[in-house]
Amino acid sequence: MLSIVLKAIQTTPSCMEFEQALKLVNEILLAEKNRHLSDPETTILRGTWQGISYDEMAAGSQYSINYLMRDVGPNLWRSLSEILGEKVSKSNCRTVLDRYQSSGEQGSKTAIASKEEKRKISRTITQQTYQHWGEAPDLSLFFGRVAELQTLDRWIRQEKCRLVCLWGMGGMGKTALSRQFAETIKDEFDYLFWRSLGDRPSIPDLCREILQRFEPQEMQGQNRDCDISQILEYLRTHRCLLIFDDADAILQGSDRFGGYAEGYETYGQFFKRVGETSHRSCVLLNSREKLREIVLLENSTEFAHSWELQGLTLEAATKLFVEKKLTGQQSWPDLLGLYQGNPLALNLILVTIQNFFNGDVAQYMKIKATYLPAEITNILHERFAQISELERGILIHLARSDRALSLLELIEQMSKLELDDAIAAIESLQRRSLIAAKYRDRETEFTLKAVVRKYVTKYYATNGKP
Numbered sequence: 250m251l252s253i254v255l256k257a258i259q260t261t262p263s264c265m266e267f268e269q270a271l272k273l274v275n276e277i278l279l280a281e282k283n284r285h286l287s288d289p290e291t292t293i294l295r296g297t298w299q300g301i302s303y304d305e306m307a308a309g310s311q312y313s314i315n316y317l318m319r320d321v322g323p324n325l326w327r328s329l330s331e332i333l334g335e336k337v338s339k340s341n342c343r344t345v346l347d348r349y350q351s352s353g354e355q356g357s358k359t360a361i362a363s364k365e366e367k368r369k370i371s372r373t374i375t376q377q378t379y380q381h382w383g384e385a386p387d388l389s390l391f392f393g394r395v396a397e398l399q400t401l402d403r404w405i406r407q408e409k410c411r412l413v414c415l416w417g418m419g420g421m422g423k424t425a426l427s428r429q430f431a432e433t434i435k436d437e438f439d440y441l442f443w444r445s446l447g448d449r450p451s452i453p454d455l456c457r458e459i460l461q462r463f464e465p466q467e468m469q470g471q472n473r474d475c476d477i478s479q480i481l482e483y484l485r486t487h488r489c490l491l492i493f494d495d496a497d498a499i500l501q502g503s504d505r506f507g508g509y510a511e512g513y514e515t516y517g518q519f520f521k522r523v524g525e526t527s528h529r530s531c532v533l534l535n536s537r538e539k540l541r542e543i544v545l546l547e548n549s550t551e552f553a554h555s556w557e558l559q560g561l562t563l564e565a566a567t568k569l570f571v572e573k574k575l576t577g578q579q580s581w582p583d584l585l586g587l588y589q590g591n592p593l594a595l596n597l598i599l600v601t602i603q604n605f606f607n608g609d610v611a612q613y614m615k616i617k618a619t620y621l622p623a624e625i626t627n628i629l630h631e632r633f634a635q636i637s638e639l640e641r642g643i644l645i646h647l648a649r650s651d652r653a654l655s656l657l658e659l660i661e662q663m664s665k666l667e668l669d670d671a672i673a674a675i676e677s678l679q680r681r682s683l684i685a686a687k688y689r690d691r692e693t694e695f696t697l698k699a700v701v702r703k704y705v706t707k708y709y710a711t712n713g714k715p
């Protein structure tokens with residue numbers, strides 16, 4: 250079959266006419282993909298030869314611009330890129346086919362790359378062109394998280410989960426874990442896009458940015474409106490991994506968990522549609538707060554999951570302490586417990602221990618008080634500015650209590666606290682990763698995480714005001 254194609258190339262003059270290009274592409278597709286060009290693909294190839302835009306192609310055919318530009322076009326360019334071993338797009342298609350034809354005329358046996366070569370070249374193109382890491386941190390010291398990495402792998406690689414949310418307190422390691430995980434799985438995807446939502450892009454801007462990264466040639470110089478449907482179409486026709494870091498930035502403050510900031514409500518629709526619609530891709534969200542859509546989708550579909558990230562295990566933290574040359578090993582578990590394994594807190598505290606205690610954790614633990622580094626205080630200041638009065642009241646009450654309290658105890662002890670409000674506020678605090686639940690005698694009791702307790706005691710517990 251390949252020899253027939255090479256013959257076709259050799260008999261075709263350079264600077265091809267459209268009919269010759271059509272014949273050539275059909276023969277290549279037949280040889281390599283066992284198919285011919287479809288009618289809409291032929292429309293695109295003809296339009297490309299004529300140098301007209303997708304708008305004009307749509308106007309002169311029965312197909313919509315969306316269909317041609319978002320669905321048929323990307324697939325056609327992708328197939329040709331794979332077969333020819335270099336990135337083919339609307340803007341370079343003529344040049345590539347001309348070059349391809351010339352190499353055939355010169356009798357080059359490499360005009361069509363071998364399957365293995367194609368795979369290699371296609372992978373290189375994919376890595377260079379289709380992976381956008383944005384502000385993802387460099388891979389740095391990373392310890393533990395074996396169970397988390399395995400679970401993410403199962404959900405995303407094996408079960409083809411569509412929406413995953415990693416949530417937990419600031420500094421717990423969500424960004425680091427996602428970065429580490431993305432590195433292990435990136436080659437499974439046609440496209441990878443990492444974006445922090447910290448600067449709160451609007452949905453149309455975000456959609457445009459994604460498409461500009463995935464189809465730079467197609468989007469060049471265009472400032473068209475882009476919407477969720479176009480992204481979903483992409484998620485359907487390609488296997489994409491979209492990682493949105495700092496997703497809590499688009500959530501609203503001063504309310505129970507999960508509400509979106511004003512003007513950002515469409516993110517909720519976006520995440521809902523990502524979770525509900527059938528497609529081949531995955532959106533991974535990192536957030537300090539569990540997103541409302543995740544809570545709902547987790548119950549209704551097996552394609553949405555979330556994981557509340559807890560602290561490092563003793564094994565992982567031990568590696569960190571060894572790396573940082575700390576001593577006083579008998580006190581390492583206590584230090585870990587004090588900061589609940591929060592890697593940001595541990596990284597900050599170990600600098601203090603090096604500076605003030607010559608790296609000896611045992612000496613530091615003799616202080617018998619929780620030191621709250623400024624960065625952790627700032628994270629909690631932000632969190633506290635976002636919670637409701639009632640949630641704050643419950644945290645203060647729990648901080649004053651010397652033991653964990655059940656729902657009924659809280660209602661008994663806090664005047665004017667009604668059952669409905671109490672349940673909603675406690676669920677909200679859990680999803681904001683500010684309280685921990687313990688199960689005792691078939692009842693759930695709630696308590697503050699150690700760092701949060703220290704913060705509340707320091708800033709609120711005496712008079713209820715910061």
Ligand SMILES: Nc1ncnc2c1ncn2[C@@H]1O[C@H](COP(=O)(O)OP(=O)(O)OP(=O)(O)O)[C@@H](O)[C@H]1O
Nearest residue numbers: 390391392418419420421422423424425537592593
């Ligand atoms: N498994 C790990 N091993 C070693 N260091 C880690 C690990 N996870 C996180 N860190 C370090 O801890 C710090 C905080 O991690 P990271 O930024 O990922 O937290 P985060 O949960 O994303 O916080 P935020 O909510 O503020 O975005 C970083 O300096 C990171 O390098």
Ligand SMILES: [Mg+2]
Nearest residue numbers: 423424495535
């Ligand atoms: Mg982060």
